[in-house]
Amino acid sequence: EAGVAQSPRYKIIEKRQSVAFWCNPISGHATLYWYQQILGQGPKLLIQFQNNGVVDDSQLPKDRFSAERLKGVDSTLKIQPAKLEDSAVYLCASSLDFPGYEQYFGPGTRLTVT
Amino acid sequence: QQQVKQSPQSLIVQKGGISIINCAYENTAFDYFPWYQQFPGKGPALLIAIRPDVSEKKEGRFTISFNKSAKQFSLHIMDSQPGDSATYFCAASIGGYKLSFGAGTTVTVRA
Numbered sequence: 405e406a407g408v409a410q411s412p413r414y415k416i417i418e419k420r421q422s423v424a425f426w427c428n429p430i431s432g433h434a435t436l437y438w439y440q441q442i443l444g445q446g447p448k449l450l451i452q453f454q455n456n457g458v459v460d461d462s463q464l465p466k467d468r469f470s471a472e473r474l475k476g477v478d479s480t481l482k483i484q485p486a487k488l489e490d491s492a493v494y495l496c497a498s499s500l501d502f503p504g505y506e507q508y509f510g511p512g513t514r515l516t517v518t
Numbered sequence: 519q520q521q522v523k524q525s526p527q528s529l530i531v532q533k534g535g536i537s538i539i540n541c542a543y544e545n546t547a548f549d550y551f552p553w554y555q556q557f558p559g560k561g562p563a564l565l566i567a568i569r570p571d572v573s574e575k576k577e578g579r580f581t582i583s584f585n586k587s588a589k590q591f592s593l594h595i596m597d598s599q600p601g602d603s604a605t606y607f608c609a610a611s612i613g614g615y616k617l618s619f620g621a622g623t624t625v626t627v628r629a
Binding site: 408444445446447448449452460495497503504505506507508509510511512 | 561620
């Protein structure tokens, strides 16, 4: 079974630029999550989708972050404009159902904002 | 605010020794407590999980001990191996919804 795919793996941008991350969950998984993992910290949930609907986005900084999940499969997370404090690893995870007791994580995208 | 507090931040153990990582929580509504293992450059992977109706769960060399009254739970890695060197995260949620992670513990197993 293929795992959660993410791209790009690494991204370096300057502050005030925009960036987008892509995630392809495990086939058949209904729930998709985006986490932010700052160096030395645990992952923090940003947003979770059930199929293509948003279940929770209470910790998403909506003034600069946006996310969508088209057709209940792939998802993109966008930051516009980026700030220095957005430097982190952005992890995508998926689970078979909702709520997802077992979440499968992708390798993440490491974002550096200079 | 951090809902799950994890300690220590790092630990070093000799091969064959026991690694112990502790976590504490405040929200008594939490009813699902997983542990995740993360290797450098990889995403976290579910290792073992427990619910508050049991005090201990064992899977191979990994054991979770759960103390509901103290609102604490811990991971024990028995017979630690170099391949266990990784960062371990405890987490908690209500019904599997909105996992809150601890800050992580980096375990180094010396051969």
